[in-house]
Amino acid sequence: xxxxxDAVRRGGIDIIVVYKVxxxxxxxxxxxxxxxxxxxxxxxxxxVTQSFSTISSMGRLTLNVLLSSAQxxxxxxxxxxxxxxxxxxxxxxWMGGTVPLGSRNEKSGWRSWTMTPISCAASSGSxxxxxxxxxx
Numbered sequence: 001x002x003x004x005x006d007a008v009r010r011g012g013i014d015i016i017v018v019y020k021v022x023x024x025x026x027x028x029x030x031x032x033x034x035x036x037x038x039x040x041x042x043x044x045x046x047x048v049t050q051s052f053s054t055i056s057s058m059g060r061l062t063l064n065v066l067l068s069s070a071q072x073x074x075x076x077x078x079x080x081x082x083x084x085x086x087x088x089x090x091x092x093x094w095m096g097g098t099v100p101l102g103s104r105n106e107k108s109g110w111r112s113w114t115m116t117p118i119s120c121a122a123s124s125g126s127x128x129x130x131x132x133x134x135x136x
Contacts, residue, residue: 005034008041015044021063022070031067035060 007013016038018024025031035054038045045054045063054060 005037008037008043011041013041013043015046017046017048019047020049021047021066022073025067027074028064028067028071031063035063 004013004016008016021031025034035045037043038054047063047066050062050066054063
C-alpha cells in the first residue's frame with residue numbers, strides 16, 4: 001500500500017484498478033484520505049467487479065455507499081466477535097491459548113479449566129518471589 005501511495009505521489013500512476021473496493025480499505029475515513037490524494041494527483045479509481053469509476057460524480061456516490069456498507073460490515077463483525085467472547089467468558093469457557101497460571105485443563109472438555117489450590121499457592125509464591133527480586 002505504501003509503495004502504491006509513493007508511486008501516486010511521484011506521478012507515476014494515472015489510474016488504480018482493484019478487484020473490489022473493500023480489498024483496498026474498509027474504513028470510510030481512510031478511503032476519504034485516499035480519494036483526496038488521488039484527486040490531488042489526478043488519479044482515477046476503478047473497481048472491476050463493482051462497475052464504477054471515480055471519474056464521474058455517480059461513480060463517487062456509488063463508491064461512498066459501498067464503503068459505508070463495508071465499514072458497517074466491519075463494525076458488525078467486531079461487535080459479534082466481542083459479544084461471543086464475552087458470552088463465552090460468562091459461561092466460564094476457556095477459548096484457547098495458554099492455560100492461566102494456577103489452573104489446569106478439565107478432562108470434561110478442552111474449553112474449561114479450574115483453579116488448583118496447589119498451583120494457586122505456588123503461583124502466588126512465585127509472584128511474590130519475583131516482586132522481591134525485581135530491580136526496582
